Amino acid sequence: MNYSRRGIEKKRNELHAKMPKFTNALGAGFYKAMIIVFVTAVLAGAFAGVGVFRGILVTAPDISTIDVRPTGYSSAVYDSDGNQMTKLVATNSNRIYQTIDKIPLDMQHAFVAMEDERFYEHNGIDIKGIARSAYIVLSTRDMSQGASTITQQLIKNSVFEKWASGESKFEKIKRKIQEQYLAIQLERQPGVTKESILELYLNTINLGQNTLGVQAAALRYFGKNASDLNLSEAAVIAAITSNPSRYNPISHPDNNATRRAIVLEKMLDQGYINDQTYAEAMADDPYERIQKVNQQTEENSINTYFVDAMVQEIMDDFQEKLGYSETQAYNMLYSGGLQIFATQDTKIQNLCDKVTGDPELYPDKTEYLLDYRVTGVDKDDNVQNFSAQMMEMYFKDQGKNGYDRLYPSEEDARADAEVYKKYLESQGYSIEAETISITPQPQISLSIMDQHTGYMKAVVGGRGKKEASLTLNRATDTKRQPGSTFKVVSAYAPAFDTGVRTLGSVEVDEPYNYANGRPVSNWYSSGYKGPVTLRYAIEQSMNIIAVKTLTAITPRVGYEYLLNFGFTTLVDNEVLSDGTVMSDVQQALALGGITHGVKNYELNAAYATIADQGVYREPIFYTKILDHDGNVLIDNTALPGKQVLKESTAWLLTSAMEDVVTKGTGASVNFGTQKIAGKTGTTTGENDVWFAGYTPYYTCTTWAGYDNNKKMYDKAQQRLARTVWRAVMEPLHEGLPEKDFVKPSDITTAVVCNKTGLLASSYDQAVGTAHSEFYRVDTVPSQSCSGIHTYNYICSLTGQAASETCPFRVAGTPAIPGWCPHSLDAAGNPRTDAVPTVNTLSSNNVVTMGGGEENGDIGAVDPAMMAALQAQQAAAAAAAQAAAAAAQAAAAPAP
Ligand SMILES: [Zn+2]
Ligand SMILES: [Zn+2]
Structure with a gap:
């Protein structure tokens, strides 16, 4: 991709030009546009296979923003030895592409069994499934209900991703038809196989916790590659997809467990597994392992101070050197699939x-500085924010003189935060949100x-x-x-x-x-x-x-x-x-x-x-940033x-x-x-x-x-x-x-x-x-010292100017003219040369x-x-x- 300023402008114009066609009603314009997309895809596909389809994902129109569309891949950061330090990930960009041969059959079958049991037979749409849900469609006139094949889901996730929210009923029906049309078209393309469709699908689905695709999910939930997951674990992931928040194995392990049992049962029913493997998988409890991995991930997901500083520098450079807007810079950094070579050793x-x-x-x-902020809602539903300074004033009013939010221990700090919270509650506030940070000082x-x-x-x-x-x-x-x-x-x-x-x-x-x-x-x-x-x-x-x-x-x-x-x-x-x-x-x-x-x-x-x-x-x-295609x-x-x-x-x-x-x-x-x-x-x-x-x-x-x-x-x-x-x-x-x-x-x-x-x-x-x-x-220096040294020293015996040979020398202003007798010249005789001008000091300065x-x-x-x-x-x-x-x-x- 071309990420220069001109490239972005060109792209932006293209998007503007395309959008009216896509937003046409079910007219010829729409089909024409889609056919153009597909012909292009197919022509390129003949050479590049499924890679083309990923190209469609990248270039799909996006009406929610006119900025350059994020390619949707996390960026990797390498240290000065070339080892990966961290990944920069934005919502919907934690995607790590995995080819189908690296995705276990159990995983493939788990999704097929759960989402689209006739996937291997149908031509893109599931007539049987549609017939089964015909009653719903006829009674409600809502065609968005009913079977959606894996092929349709793939179309929906990639082409229509951003159009899904806030649609009218008509738009939903329109989209459903478009989906079905496109699904059939897609399956008819030469070079497109059930395997390639499943591969793309398994790489694009949302699997919660900011992961897209089974590889990112396998790493996020189990800390290992998708290829290393067993049946029990694959079923956990397949259980997530229909509702990534409700069936999330971290936040809702119970819901996921129920759903996982259904996945395994369907796999058994459809002949993908036998009774014994079913029983073994059911006997496994993967949720404790998931919690452990999660704990580590959360700790690791906080960027270090170095990465923070680097991120800030890149954001500035993208705007200053490449002319991006702040949003473009952000999208590029967190979902541009960049390779960033950090200077960190x-x-x-x-x-x-x-x-x-x-x-x-x-x-x-060591002392502990308390920063405690609260958002409270009073009886009349007014929201009020209470800053750390307001807390400080409260404790000062309570007679804590010189209170500066510092405590001898974290526990003491926490206890005072609790006192303050109780006080706010006693004033009729219900606490909506609070942030507490206690830092050593x-x-x-x-x-x-x-x-x-x-x-x-x-x-x-x-x-x-x-x-x-x-x-x-x-x-x-x-x-x-x-x-x-x-x-x-x-x-x-x-x-x-x-x-x-x-x-x-x-x-x-x-x-x-x-x-x-x-x-x-x-x-x-x-x-x-x-x-x-x-x-x-x-x-x-x-x-x-x-x-x-x-x-x-x-x-x-x-x-x-x-x-x-x-x-x-x-x-x-x-x-x-x-x-x-x-x-x-x-x-x-x-x-x-x-x-x-x-x-x-x-x-x-x-x-x-x-x-x-x-x-x-x-x-x-x-030192260097490469884009997703390896360009500098x-x-x-x-x-x-x-x-x-x-x-x-x-x-x-x-x-x-x-x-x-x-x-x-x-x-x-x-x-x-x-x-x-x-x-x-x-x-x-x-x-x-x-x-x-x-x-x-x-x-x-x-x-x-x-x-x-x-x-x-x-x-x-x-x-x-x-x-x-x-x-x-x-x-x-x-x-x-x-x-x-x-x-x-x-x-x-x-x-x-x-x-x-x-x-x-x-x-x-x-x-x-x-x-x-x-x-x-x-x-x-070109001049030689005349032997006259400028001092502010006096002889404490005589009150005259004193040189370094006087044993009674103290700092001060001479009150009596001339050198003291202890001040000798180079020959060892009492000095008689002119007393240097000294600064006259008055006692008040x-x-x-x-x-x-x-x-x-x-x-x-x-x-x-x-x-x-x-x-x-x-x-x-x-x-x-x-x-x-x-x-x-x-x-x-x-x-
Ligand atoms: Zn000298
Ligand atoms: Zn002297």
Whole structure:
């Protein structure tokens, strides 16, 4: 089939053109159309046999929708090793074609005995049967009653499937005649045999539980192929067909059992089985086996987080790349009989599931978040929905102060849901529907990508039992504040890439304010560290240095780099409903203080860019999709990456982030057998904790936090992102040889001063402020350090400026001019050179920060400050716009 946009339009026009003919009354037009269909079928059938008839099923007109008609086959999903992971199935599409030689004779006979006992003799219609029901027909004038042969049922199921509901009496009679006519015609066609008709029939009948055909039903009810069913089991399936809900062996085993006995009895009566086989089959109880298979099937039918994410990606791609409507995309995906090649590495996914599913991994204080929603009907039949928030308000009114829907155990949560339900009932509501979900907290998310291809290898969208398909996926849907993981991508990457800063550049850690006057907070409480290199600032996740760095390159440049890293959740001048203008183009961007937060897998892709030498690759969940005929619909196998950073920049950032893992804030993730680079992230108040990092093999990002945004005060909870990262990445790299990150040829080293960032002088060598650093060749400093180091340090004995040789050195502002006598020059004499200009500090803007554990870092800014900053920016932007407009107006020529 042709699924391109043009193909669909062509098909749609064909359907429009055909429909009037089919909806004609019993005129020549109708027969003519049907004859055309059959002649076509027969001509093709001479070559292709029954395959043609399947073609009729596929091309049959469909008046319920003008969209491309689903071909009605489930789609198969394969993992990166080519093993089937899952099937995507829509209603009426779980059909697995099985040829007649693979369907046991007992099964064939069971259907014939039950549905059409003269099937092997009649010519398409059953005259005897019709005569028998003539009385009904004559007395009621309803010809839809009475015998319908297997051939007729096949015609009805395939050609008239969508016309069956809501027909008038006349239409029913018309259809019945059409059926009989077509049944006779069909049986007369050369090449069409009783066997081929039965084969098609057994592959098209509805057998309940979203199955079509005996093979799908055999798998659904017995977990085996139709060819392996015994007589007893075949009779169960034959018993379903006349009413798939009433005789369903899962929901109504008793009804099915009664019906099964009739099937077996008819088979005995018609001579298909003997007394002994009849007795054996009757003695068998297949229903317990069915329940067992059912339990497994229901568990397996919930898609994983990976499949959920893949489904979403395919739905988007079908619409964006192939021009489908959403309905067409859905039909194609779930019933187009596609072959989908996922990027999932099932070994890695299983490892992640096993690790994150282990309760031992989590801190002791796991809590349970209750989400309970009820639909109730009051005495006057008014329907009302009660949300989880309404329940929360109820319990707060009951005096539960600080109630946040969190419980120490699932049982406690369930008990409160019951209390609330009783309360609603006491208010006169009868409960129509309820949904309850109880999820362990804090929650986690994880993504793993191969940075060299963009292939997503595994995702974990949360911990705890997954209750349904397409539930909240914290790895690909949820947006959370990225905290300090953003420093590298928003500030340092662009600063190094543009050559404005280097790893050896020195910035002073000192009191520092945003442009609006609010101070930037550090995560550590022990004052300020004075001049530090950017390498050290990355290692220690220093806030003030990151903001200074972003300010140096401008927030606009940082923002542009973030867009190149593939973030889709950032905003620039987004107007909220109340008129507030939000923009992420502001200084707090350096610390991840953004409007909406980021998605785990997008943050992961940004880090993967650094891991893969500056090449951004869109994270993808599948490589290729083939249609039902094996044609390629979409091929992502080798999508080109985009160089968004210089190779040298990526390598320098990697080098700095190796320090994070060997001696900085991320040391606890280091499992020792691989080169690791990465960055911690923690937001103000510990609402979100992150670790984004990579080895030469894989990039992995982990997040932990409460779904209801509760703060994590517990130290073990604050470490959770790092705990999960290591727990997954360590076993994942078992047996993989240790590799180096690839060092580009334009990287060189220079010995520089760590107080000025200039080439080291003899003074630096003497006092130990010289160190070796990596540079891109065109960014090596050209000036040498004069020996004058900029400090905010004083000698506590004299109150004068102090250098590192003074044993009484403390942070502070010199009150007395000149160097203290303990400050020596390179020759060991008291320093007499000019005291560097120091920032004059007034006591009211010296801020001592609280909070932050030794390995934590607080990256985000408080919302009030964000709002103030953004309001200020909006005002500035508006003023600039007004000024520009005024300038334009002034420049405009007079009329
Ligand atoms: Zn120096
Ligand atoms: Zn001194």
